[in-house]
């Protein structure tokens with residue numbers, strides 16, 4: 248919560264169903280939040296919610312990660328069963344970070360290639376349809392300028408790696424996480440990536456996303472704890488710079504290629 | 512032109528192409544030469560396999576070592592053995608291997624997991640040895656489950672085929688069951704790619720020593736053969752596996768090989784004793800001089816399951832560790848697996864992050880509370896680390912580069 252009252256308990260970083268939603272290093276996002284809190288002297292603990300268990304309303308951050316078909320169906324079932332708890336926690340100040348399959352499941356539904364429908368929890372007004380080809384590779388995203396980022400302000404360009412077949416369409420009143428500078432993003436032709444609402448981030452960026460973008464990690468922590476002492480991030484910023492370079496040079500090559508093709 | 516004439520021409524042309532490839536590009540000559548053979552003589556595989564009793568060995572991890580162990584054990588049992596010792600495990604690598612056979616005997620062939628179903632018929636396979644299936648390259652989506660299905664289609668089409676299979680891996684159990692299986696329980700390892708039941712999609716339940724599906728009855732089969740620490744219990748007889756290669760994963764490879772050798776009629780204790788002579792397989796665990804009186808040991812880790820096993824091995828040793836990671840196509844272009852692997856096991860050791868993705872590695876080590884240096888070159892990194900013992904753990908293309916430069920007896 249963003250008042251600066253001292254907390255009476257450790258920040259609970261919830262890794263939801265890691266056996267099902269842990270395909271692309273999703274544990275890394277939880278580890279980064281826990282460590283960046285602890286290194287600042289803020290007690291934090293990683294809480295794993297095992298598949299099949301109810302998701303409690305007591306966590307400070309809910310991380311929903313990526314998963315393949317069968318696991319995603321099982322995860323959806325559990326999330327729907329605990330929908331009221333997740334909503335209550337979010338209303339009470341908790342943060343939701345949802346990636347890949349998790350991003351799709353915080354929306355209304357996922358419509359597969361055979362038109363079968365997997366219901367999500369509808370926390371955010373968005374919907375995903377299966378598409379092809381799969382979007383695989385480095386992504387660069389310019390985050391949306393928005394008040395919801397809080398005192399730390401809008402983070403600088405984000406880097407990640409995507410691997411998904413989903414085409415996600417945001418509802419009319421929903422803000423994307425940012426604009427795609429290189430890569431596929433939501434893949435629905437809108438040129439945007441992810442979703443950004445108050446204390447909710449959904450994205451196709453893994454990498455994982457928080458080790459590559461510690462500015463994003465710190466905004467999530469600040470949403471939970473209020474003001475944050477600064478922390479040396481030289482190493483993380485060099486990784487981010489290297490991946491931005493890799494992503495943008497690929498994006499630039501694609502831009503030139505498309506231009507040449509357009510000219511015939 | 513007769514089929515055998517075409518085969519001979521094909522093999523000859525293939526050898527020249529292989530020589531060119533080795534000379535010019537330093538590539539895997541066997542793979543190129545096999546492509547040429549297959550193009551010239553489509554029936555080559557079938558013809559080349561004549562007179563050979565063929566065993567195929569496949570797995571995500573350990574197939575090269577298991578193949579070497581089995582070939583060694585059969586040779587110790589007095590058999591004439593042909594084997595693809597360079598690790599060229601596609602159809603194109605298998606043909607030149609068979610072409611080198613000196614006469615009738617045993618062919619022990621490592622085969623790529625994806626290629627296995629296409630090899631069973633043309634080679635007239637006698638025995639399959641199936642180790643494990645886990646995610647290999649993350650950017651190849653949905654691979655583990657799909658692979659397990661293609662293997663199962665093969666065993667369903669060949670219910671009489673003999674299989675030696677790991678009873679502790681759900682994907683292998685699903686794949687092997689329709690055939691005539693001899694199960695070996697190798698112990699539960701990496702389970703992150705087998706959360707759900709291959710038969711019905713329900714959540715698998717894991718206990719200390721077995722997995723079960725609570726929904727459809729699929730589960731770990733009872734195995735007459737069990738890997739128990741450093742011993743293999745084979746049909747009630749305890750056999751010591753004294754091997755020179757390190758780690759629990761190599762004991763699992765040895766156990767499979769001994770069970771397979773026994774199936775092929777070699778005395779299992781003769782087979783087991785022979786494995787001690789295998790000290791390095793295609794560069795895995797090779798020793799590289801650092802120029803200061805010390806040697807570094809090189810380990811290959813291709814995927815999260817492999818990395819986890821290697822880290823568990825290093826955790827118990829007083830050693831400095833170099834982590835060398837690239838993310839080229841052969842490594843998998845997505846190194847997010849770094850966060851699925853418990854680098855925390857290296858806490859208290861001196862380490863170095865190297866390779867093209869050394870910054871990803873360094874960030875991972877930082878968040879694991881592990882001391883690290885950053886250095887582009889793995890050998891330079893190893894030199895800079897203190898202590899009597901240094902291990903270099905390398906991803907596929909980093910390992911290949913080290914092997915080309917420092918490997919002996921290619």
Ligand SMILES: [Zn+2]
Nearest residue numbers: 708711724727
């Ligand atoms: Zn089942």
